[in-house]
Amino acid sequence: MKLKLTTLALGAVMAAGPVMADLVFPSLSYRTGPYAAGGIPFADGYADYFTLVNERDGGIGGVKAKLIECETGYNTEKGVECYESTKGQGALVYQPLSTGITYQLIPKTAADGIPLHTMGYGRTSAANGKVFGNVFNYPANYWDGASGIINYLLDENGGDLKGKKIALVYHNSAYGKEPIRTLEELSAKHGFELTALPVDHPGQEQKSQWLQIRRERPDFVMMWGWGVMNQVAIQEAANIRFPMENFIGVWWSGAEHDVMSAGAKADGYKAVTFHNVGRDFPVFDDMQKYVVDAGKAAGAGDQIGNVLYNRGMYAAMLAVEAAKTAQEMHGTADITPAMMRDGMEALEMPEARMASLGMPYFGPSFNVSCENHGGPGLVGVTQWDADSKTWSLIADFQKTDGDVIKPLIEADSASYASENNIEPRCK
Amino acid sequence: MFYREAGDFKVSYEEDSQTFPIKFDRYRYYFVLAFAFLVIPFTINDYWANAILLPFLIYSIAAIGLNILVGYAGQVSLGTGGFMAVGAYACYKLMTAFPEVSMFVHVLLAGGVTALVCVLFGLPSLRIKGFYLAVATLAAQFFLVWLFNRVPWFYNYSASGQINAPERDVLGIVITGPNAPAWATYLFCLIFLTICALVARNLTRGTVGRSWMAIRDMDIAAEIIGVNPLKAKLTAFAVSGFFIGVSGALFFAIYLGAVEVGEAFGITKSFLVLFMVIIGGLGSIFGSFAGAAFLVLLPVVLKVVGVDVLGWPTDIVAHFQLVIVGALIVLFLIVEPHGLAQLWRVAKEKLRLWPFPH
Numbered sequence A: 001m002k003l004k005l006t007t008l009a010l011g012a013v014m015a016a017g018p019v020m021a022d023l024v025f026p027s028l029s030y031r032t033g034p035y036a037a038g039g040i041p042f043a044d045g046y047a048d049y050f051t052l053v054n055e056r057d058g059g060i061g062g063v064k065a066k067l068i069e070c071e072t073g074y075n076t077e078k079g080v081e082c083y084e085s086t087k088g089q090g091a092l093v094y095q096p097l098s099t100g101i102t103y104q105l106i107p108k109t110a111a112d113g114i115p116l117h118t119m120g121y122g123r124t125s126a127a128n129g130k131v132f133g134n135v136f137n138y139p140a141n142y143w144d145g146a147s148g149i150i151n152y153l154l155d156e157n158g159g160d161l162k163g164k165k166i167a168l169v170y171h172n173s174a175y176g177k178e179p180i181r182t183l184e185e186l187s188a189k190h191g192f193e194l195t196a197l198p199v200d201h202p203g204q205e206q207k208s209q210w211l212q213i214r215r216e217r218p219d220f221v222m223m224w225g226w227g228v229m230n231q232v233a234i235q236e237a238a239n240i241r242f243p244m245e246n247f248i249g250v251w252w253s254g255a256e257h258d259v260m261s262a263g264a265k266a267d268g269y270k271a272v273t274f275h276n277v278g279r280d281f282p283v284f285d286d287m288q289k290y291v292v293d294a295g296k297a298a299g300a301g302d303q304i305g306n307v308l309y310n311r312g313m314y315a316a317m318l319a320v321e322a323a324k325t326a327q328e329m330h331g332t333a334d335i336t337p338a339m340m341r342d343g344m345e346a347l348e349m350p351e352a353r354m355a356s357l358g359m360p361y362f363g364p365s366f367n368v369s370c371e372n373h374g375g376p377g378l379v380g381v382t383q384w385d386a387d388s389k390t391w392s393l394i395a396d397f398q399k400t401d402g403d404v405i406k407p408l409i410e411a412d413s414a415s416y417a418s419e420n421n422i423e424p425r426c427k
Numbered sequence B: 001m002f003y004r005e006a007g008d009f010k011v012s013y014e015e016d017s018q019t020f021p022i023k024f025d026r027y028r029y030y031f032v033l034a035f036a037f038l039v040i041p042f043t044i045n046d047y048w049a050n051a052i053l054l055p056f057l058i059y060s061i062a063a064i065g066l067n068i069l070v071g072y073a074g075q076v077s078l079g080t081g082g083f084m085a086v087g088a089y090a091c092y093k094l095m096t097a098f099p100e101v102s103m104f105v106h107v108l109l110a111g112g113v114t115a116l117v118c119v120l121f122g123l124p125s126l127r128i129k130g131f132y133l134a135v136a137t138l139a140a141q142f143f144l145v146w147l148f149n150r151v152p153w154f155y156n157y158s159a160s161g162q163i164n165a166p167e168r169d170v171l172g173i174v175i176t177g178p179n180a181p182a183w184a185t186y187l188f189c190l191i192f193l194t195i196c197a198l199v200a201r202n203l204t205r206g207t208v209g210r211s212w213m214a215i216r217d218m219d220i221a222a223e224i225i226g227v228n229p230l231k232a233k234l235t236a237f238a239v240s241g242f243f244i245g246v247s248g249a250l251f252f253a254i255y256l257g258a259v260e261v262g263e264a265f266g267i268t269k270s271f272l273v274l275f276m277v278i279i280g281g282l283g284s285i286f287g288s289f290a291g292a293a294f295l296v297l298l299p300v301v302l303k304v305v306g307v308d309v310l311g312w313p314t315d316i317v318a319h320f321q322l323v324i325v326g327a328l329i330v331l332f333l334i335v336e337p338h339g340l341a342q343l344w345r346v347a348k349e350k351l352r353l354w355p356f357p358h
Helices: A002-016 A036-057 A076-087 A099-112 A142-156 A180-190 A207-216 A228-239 A256-260 A282-292 A307-330 A337-345 A351-356 A402-419 B023-043 B046-072 B080-097 B103-126 B130-150 B182-204 B207-217 B219-224 B229-256 B267-280 B285-309 B314-335 B339-353
Strands: A023-029 A065-071 A165-171 A193-199 A220-224 A247-249 A270-273 A379-385 A390-398
Touching: A023 A036, A023 A076, A023 A307, A036 A065, A036 A256, A036 A282, A036 A307, A065 A076, A065 B285, A065 B314, A076 A099, A076 B046, A076 B229, A142 A180, A142 A220, A142 A247, A142 A270, A142 A379, A142 A390, A142 A402, A165 A180, A165 A207, A180 A193, A180 A402, A193 A207, A207 A228, A220 A228, A228 A247, A228 A256, A270 A390, A307 A337, B023 B182, B046 B080, B046 B182, B046 B207, B046 B229, B046 B267, B046 B285, B080 B103, B080 B130, B080 B229, B080 B267, B103 B130, B103 B229, B130 B267, B182 B207, B182 B229, B182 B285, B207 B219, B207 B229, B219 B229, B267 B285, B267 B314, B267 B339, B285 B314, B285 B339
Parallel strands: A023 A065, A165 A193, A165 A220, A220 A247, A247 A270
Antiparallel strands: A270 A379, A379 A390
16 A cells, blocks of 8 residues: 555656656557458567667657557558547557558548558558658558569569469458559560459458469469468468469568468468568667566567568657657657658668668668658568578569659559649649 | 326327327437537547547448338348448449539438439348348348449549548538548538438338338238238338438448448448347337447447556457457347347336336
8 A cells, every 4th residue: 555655656746747748659550350460460569669769768869659559450440449549649650550541541640730651551652742741651662562573573584574474362452452553554564464363351262263373374473462361372372282482472461470371381482571581680689688578578579570570660660760850850859740740751761770770781771752752662572481480581672663653653643632632742 | 206107298199199208208308419419519529529429320320221121121131231332332423423512412312322222132022031031132242342342433443442532511511531520520420310310210100110010020911901012121121221321421421531342341341230230129219329329339438448447458458349249249138139229118117117116
């Protein structure tokens, strides 16, 4: 009782003192439902990095970061509820990790003046900062992913894909449909034949799609899957003995849990990526020391170093660096969402900065500008080794086909601008 | 003590057959209406509107619509999600094709379109009954979702296949899109709900409603006493479809603003609305409200208690939610198979006699 009173008194004193408000980072996570396998490692990585920054550096510019987690279950209605319940608490940036929820939040965040960072997902044309002032999707977007896959296949085939058959197995939702437009352009440009095979939510039933693949024998199969769909697809590919090295997924279809269930048969499966894999980085030593050993790891603490954990951590790192940039720009540690937006727009991520954070070569080096909210779109390729149970980077971060992507981004963002009467910024 | 007829004299048939014949009940009803129309719009904020009140109002309309079909006319339907999608897509096409027309008109027209589609899928009900009809409406659910995913015309050829509600107004007040004030969206939905509930109440106690109930209770007997099953069943499908279409249009345009058909209007939506009707009470307008409130509010309450008050991890709370909601559904159905509406009726009877039950 006495202890309780003391803590209460202490709490009262601390509350009464001139403490600065925390920097609030909401995490719209999903640890339940058919997409939880991907949602958990990302949410853990996102949360752990903020814990690390608080424990090691004492916060961002001296102000503690506060993470508010809200469970969406990948469901848009719950996503709206989460957004409304967290936005009043000073949320600086939203990262919903769901293309469906992103589409909800793009107009809402614009009205509320809160930045939205959809790293490698969401609406691709948000890369055009002239139209989407508060939405960012650096360092790469879906169309970079599609072009990255095709570029990799071009490299593999001596620069010629003429007459090749490429199938796309995709989640039948806004997310999965997103790359089709780019792939159609690319197929016209490079002369390959594209077959699109939709898989309905949640993706456990793919027999007919893979039967069609078996019948048509495409040279390569691409996948735009998420959640339970990935595991099923890789298992089905193994069942029809499709050569795994010709099966290549987007970055949301290339994590440990996707390939584990197919066992040795998944060996050689590939996926594109926009950040590095593995736990061979100095930052993981700090993570072990300040977070894991201190018992402060999020979730079960068993995801560290996984592909999606790294991605969550990378997302948090970019948010922290953007917040630091904002603090420098505005000369105050206590930043608002509007300042955060400026910080994100002025974010510079050269190699040296990543190295100083203990994450050398963790992602491509890039700069964000007012016009370009999408970064350079550098895409690498990873491959799964079933024996050592590791992903490794087999192709470096390379440029994607801007000639195809840029006009598509311009066209799509222009139609959004005209629908919503948006005046282009960045004069 | 409460709900007593004593001293409440009726001198005309109109007074005798009104919806709330007991004075206490009637005043409570006026009070609720006044509170909803005159108090809440002035105190509402974004969170209350978007997280609690809008889904409650919209699901209530859907539940009333389904209740007419299942509870009053006895035609089991699992196509609610698909029919809501028809309302949403009709509203979207109308909104984008005729931007200058008021949203009121669009929502009503969307309801009309859904009514037509619903009648079309209701035609088999003349031949098939019970579980078999449920399967036929299930086909409607899957067909409609497939259709809206498959035919790009419905989503105006957008790259993502999503539909987004552009900014539209009613009498100069912005009602859709992110800049719509919370009170306006709330009032817009509330007006629709009030009208729908009044229409439903008056339909169900008139000739049409009686013919529905006759068909529900025993269709052969109803046919023998002169109820036309074609007319009764198809009007039930039409009216139900209209309400569900209105709710689908509001769900898309006012509440979510952007919709992906497979996710927002999937089979789970059909079951959710059916659960609302069953838990609330089949064949009761009040039950539709109670069921919608139960299934919209309970998850939010559990989340607030679990995460914000107790500080539990979000995934544990989300799992508990499923367990608790499931257990409560089973418990309710065991304790009171006729739903929350029957509980309310029993409570009123008890209150009438209280504190002298003999």
